[in-house]
Amino acid sequence: MESETMVMPYYKVNVLTGTKAAKVIADPAEGAAIIDRAKNPLYIFGPEVIATPVGDKLLIDYALKIAKARDIPICATAHVKKKMLEQGVVPDSTYDIIEIIHFLKDKEWSGVRGKGYHDLVLFTGVRCDLAERGLATLKHFAPHLKTYAICRRSHPNADFALPVIVKEEKWRDYLAGLIGALGAFKS
Amino acid sequence: MQKMRDAEIKAIIRAEDAWEPVGPTPMPTLTELRNWDFRLLNTYEPFYAPFCDLCCLCTYGKCDLTGNKKGACGIDIASQQARWILICSLMGTAAHGAHGRHMIDHLIEKLGEDKKIDLGSQVNVEAPIIRTVMGLKPKTLGDLRKAIEYVEREMIHLVSATHMGQEGDYRDFESKAFHAGMLDHVALEAADIAQIVGYGLPTSVADTPLVDLGWGAIDRTKPTIVVVGHNAVTANAIIDYLRSNDLYDQVEVGGLCCTAHDVTRYAGGAKVIGPLSRQRFFLKAGLADVVVTDEQCVVTDIPQLAKAAGAAMIACSDKICYGLENASARETGEILRAVLEEQKQFLILDPEKAAEVIVRAALELAPKRRAQKQLVTKEEGAMLAAKCRGTCEECNRVCPNLLPVSLGVSQARHGNFAKLGELFMRCHGCAKCEEACVNHIPILRLMQAAATWETYKMRSGRGPIHDVEIRKVGSPIVLGTIPGVVLFAGCSNFPGDIDDLAWLAEELARRKFIVTLSGCAAMAAAMSKDAEGKTIYEKYIPEFDAGCIVNVGSCVSNAHVVGAAIKIANIFAGLPNRANFELMSDYILNRVGACGVVWGPYSQKALAIGTGAVRWGIPIVLGPHGSKYRRLFMSKKEAGDWTVVDGRTRQLVDTAEPTPEHMMLVTETKERALVTIIKQCFRRNDTPPGRAIKLNSYISAYKQVIGGLPDDLQNFIRTEKEIPIVYKREVLAYLKEAGWQPKPVLSLPTIIGTYETKVPIEATIK
Ligand code: SF4
Ligand code: SF4
Ligand code: SF4
Numbered sequence: 001m002e003s004e005t006m007v008m009p010y011y012k013v014n015v016l017t018g019t020k021a022a023k024v025i026a027d028p029a030e031g032a033a034i035i036d037r038a039k040n041p042l043y044i045f046g047p048e049v050i051a052t053p054v055g056d057k058l059l060i061d062y063a064l065k066i067a068k069a070r071d072i073p074i075c076a077t078a079h080v081k082k083k084m085l086e087q088g089v090v091p092d093s094t095y096d097i098i099e100i101i102h103f104l105k106d107k108e109w110s111g112v113r114g115k116g117y118h119d120l121v122l123f124t125g126v127r128c129d130l131a132e133r134g135l136a137t138l139k140h141f142a143p144h145l146k147t148y149a150i151c152r153r154s155h156p157n158a159d160f161a162l163p164v165i166v167k168e169e170k171w172r173d174y175l176a177g178l179i180g181a182l183g184a185f186k187s
Numbered sequence: 188m189q190k191m192r193d194a195e196i197k198a199i200i201r202a203e204d205a206w207e208p209v210g211p212t213p214m215p216t217l218t219e220l221r222n223w224d225f226r227l228l229n230t231y232e233p234f235y236a237p238f239c240d241l242c243c244l245c246t247y248g249k250c251d252l253t254g255n256k257k258g259a260c261g262i263d264i265a266s267q268q269a270r271w272i273l274i275c276s277l278m279g280t281a282a283h284g285a286h287g288r289h290m291i292d293h294l295i296e297k298l299g300e301d302k303k304i305d306l307g308s309q310v311n312v313e314a315p316i317i318r319t320v321m322g323l324k325p326k327t328l329g330d331l332r333k334a335i336e337y338v339e340r341e342m343i344h345l346v347s348a349t350h351m352g353q354e355g356d357y358r359d360f361e362s363k364a365f366h367a368g369m370l371d372h373v374a375l376e377a378a379d380i381a382q383i384v385g386y387g388l389p390t391s392v393a394d395t396p397l398v399d400l401g402w403g404a405i406d407r408t409k410p411t412i413v414v415v416g417h418n419a420v421t422a423n424a425i426i427d428y429l430r431s432n433d434l435y436d437q438v439e440v441g442g443l444c445c446t447a448h449d450v451t452r453y454a455g456g457a458k459v460i461g462p463l464s465r466q467r468f469f470l471k472a473g474l475a476d477v478v479v480t481d482e483q484c485v486v487t488d489i490p491q492l493a494k495a496a497g498a499a500m501i502a503c504s505d506k507i508c509y510g511l512e513n514a515s516a517r518e519t520g521e522i523l524r525a526v527l528e529e530q531k532q533f534l535i536l537d538p539e540k541a542a543e544v545i546v547r548a549a550l551e552l553a554p555k556r557r558a559q560k561q562l563v564t565k566e567e568g569a570m571l572a573a574k575c576r577g578t579c580e581e582c583n584r585v586c587p588n589l590l591p592v593s594l595g596v597s598q599a600r601h602g603n604f605a606k607l608g609e610l611f612m613r614c615h616g617c618a619k620c621e622e623a624c625v626n627h628i629p630i631l632r633l634m635q636a637a638a639t640w641e642t643y644k645m646r647s648g649r650g651p652i653h654d655v656e657i658r659k660v661g662s663p664i665v666l667g668t669i670p671g672v673v674l675f676a677g678c679s680n681f682p683g684d685i686d687d688l689a690w691l692a693e694e695l696a697r698r699k700f701i702v703t704l705s706g707c708a709a710m711a712a713a714m715s716k717d718a719e720g721k722t723i724y725e726k727y728i729p730e731f732d733a734g735c736i737v738n739v740g741s742c743v744s745n746a747h748v749v750g751a752a753i754k755i756a757n758i759f760a761g762l763p764n765r766a767n768f769e770l771m772s773d774y775i776l777n778r779v780g781a782c783g784v785v786w787g788p789y790s791q792k793a794l795a796i797g798t799g800a801v802r803w804g805i806p807i808v809l810g811p812h813g814s815k816y817r818r819l820f821m822s823k824k825e826a827g828d829w830t831v832v833d834g835r836t837r838q839l840v841d842t843a844e845p846t847p848e849h850m851m852l853v854t855e856t857k858e859r860a861l862v863t864i865i866k867q868c869f870r871r872n873d874t875p876p877g878r879a880i881k882l883n884s885y886i887s888a889y890k891q892v893i894g895g896l897p898d899d900l901q902n903f904i905r906t907e908k909e910i911p912i913v914y915k916r917e918v919l920a921y922l923k924e925a926g927w928q929p930k931p932v933l934s935l936p937t938i939i940g941t942y943e944t945k946v947p948i949e950a951t952i953k
Contacts (some may be wrong), residue, residue, distance in 0.1 A: 009615035010584055011582075011584060012584055013589075014241075017239040017240065017241065018241055018253065019240050019241070019253055020240055020253045020254075034806075046855065047856050077855060078854075078858065078859045079859060079892055079893050081893050081895065082894035085894045085895055093898075094898055096820070096854055096855060096859050097855050098852055098853045098864070099824075099849075106823075108377075109826075116201055118332055120441070123333075127589070128589055129587075129589060129811065129814070129815070130853070133815065134236065136236050136238070137234065137235065137236045139253075140237055140240075140253065141265075165798050173784050179808075
């Protein structure tokens, strides 16, 4: 089945006014395959990851598992670093969201681990209206990379987005499904 | 034509006045500062975040600008964003300019164009912006009108450039937006000086009175007039009418937005109800007997809100007529009868007539409206919320601040108002949630039962910074031993709690920054009390000095903080400012650690102010909603070219030091804003002891709110002497790991000489 494109996200301030909308990745296995295929992905953690519970865990617990599963470097924006340090994880980079997007635009940039530009950028926990603006920047000015917004509120300006997921259990299932499916493509 | 223009300029600025020689750029036109702009843009590239994939400006469109596509006219996506930025900056400049024009014309009519400008014994450099930009030392109200005429003249060319098929390059659009921003500052300064002179507002005094702030400050037993907007001409006429009729103590005058600032500068008994975000909330509470609108940032459905609350409503500005009948020429008694008997709303452009109608209507209406001034109780609130199960979430989806409205309302249904109270602290009062609610729950009214009704103390706006204050702090600011001058300006579109502003201001004041505030930000900063019940205005000094909290006043008073930066170059460093824009801006960029913050940006005026500040060399930090302005200015940080000229040797030097790091950026949370503001105050001119003090602030704040050491210290430590003693071991170990190399410390850094300009390098040295 052909995936749909996203027009109306959860937050109406993020409605797409344009022609180029995200492909909706409803099946987490499809999402895992996108991540698996990436050569040099980057994962951006926004402040919601340390403030939002998902079931009896925090969103960051899931996001860290996704990053660890494929050894994806993490950019801890806002004040996420503090919580990560408490959990014994040192982020690869601590640019704030707009700064990292500014660097991602530049294909010549060395990337957070010095391996050259990132071809896939994952986003979780960035304030939804700000994330949408940053995704629009990358959509228009970074043709060398793809973005995947792992956010239940959905993001039309990303290349890949989730459908709107209202129920928390479904959101947890999506995250767990993604973690479970990662690595399948490569192995 | 140039000759004719030169002669005209000489006459306008009285070139023969010998206060300073006329510099290279008197009354610059669109292209005269273009080289300076491009020099800034080389280091600080525009960053665009398009709102829309399309352009729909002309009838060729809509044009799809995604990928490498161009519009039918040939424009690309970056230039289209830049054009939009210019259009919005022009709106902002026009709003301030027209405000200034109205204020000045009104005062000239009352006091004559020869009314002298006298800002008191402490302020000799009365108009640093107008002096620098135009080369004019304004002496009278008539001279201030010349400043507005200059703004008007330039604006027609700028607006023209936005037409389809005109300007076609994003850098030139940005240069023009800078021009609009700089003109905005000219207008701000002219408008505020005019009202200080014309109304005798405070000047040459730091310790202005503390005034009451908050919706709870309004005495509900008295007739209540609420003035909304930014132009206090009518509000001041209301005060005059009350005073001359012995009614001053019997009637409440409260303001929303900047008119509140300016009316409390005029009359200490007036009250500040709150910023823009509280307009709808307050008007729905029904406490106003008469609602008065002037101009700018007034919610557009005020006539309906007033009607629903049973209040009278008078519009007083030709900018906002609401389709109302213009009663300016009608007789007062006749208008009053129609207001009281037919509940008619009017436009009245004669301030004195409007004032009489407004006061008399309030006196008549108040006794009849007592029942309408009852606030919603918790029991009533629970009933209003009864139908909400919290599951449809339509309210959440439309909230522009992404708030969990459904949670607040559904808990209120059970009589628990705690969540709704929290929500209220973050609410912008847009009423989108009410509009979307499938059960038509009046959510903003419901908030009456959840909101705090406290009264706070705010120091009323003090206007210009004194020359003697500049002499005192000039040296420590330029050496870096005062870690920075921060201005919190602009609107109340805050991403989080309204009292985050007070937190940010206090974190900086206790680190000995000079903290200044204006507009809605100055109001929000009052909305937090410590354990002893004190606001930051009661806890910190009001003088412009290390560790102060200074409210300069309304939006137009922002001019005084930019003015203070210019005065440091002019009074403290002794550089001539007359028609010397580049010289002043170069000094500020390299040596004055100033940073502007708009934590709750929404208006085009705030965009114009911020864009103008960048042209002056003052970096701007925005809250997340600022991303919707869709343009920022950012450097490549350590990968950029940071070569400047050493004024002493006239040699080019690669400083390898990204300061100031960015010229306009958005930060997501208050924690990140704090460390970013501190960092944006670093300057190339900092002495090693000064840099050590700044780094101490940076590291301490970073450890407090983000954790660990900042991972860019290697960019800002130039010599080991700059490492703060308390962190020495830790930082040395970090630097070793990061492969740090010492960097040159210049005592006269300048970018004059790194681009083509009429300003000689010698001019930067006194
Ligand atoms: S101005 Fe240009 S891009 Fe915009 S609609 Fe007209 S032709 Fe298209
Ligand atoms: S009124 Fe407040 S809670 Fe409701 S949508 Fe607007 S900002 Fe959100
Ligand atoms: S839209 Fe109305 S009924 Fe639905 S959750 Fe929100 S407040 Fe409750």
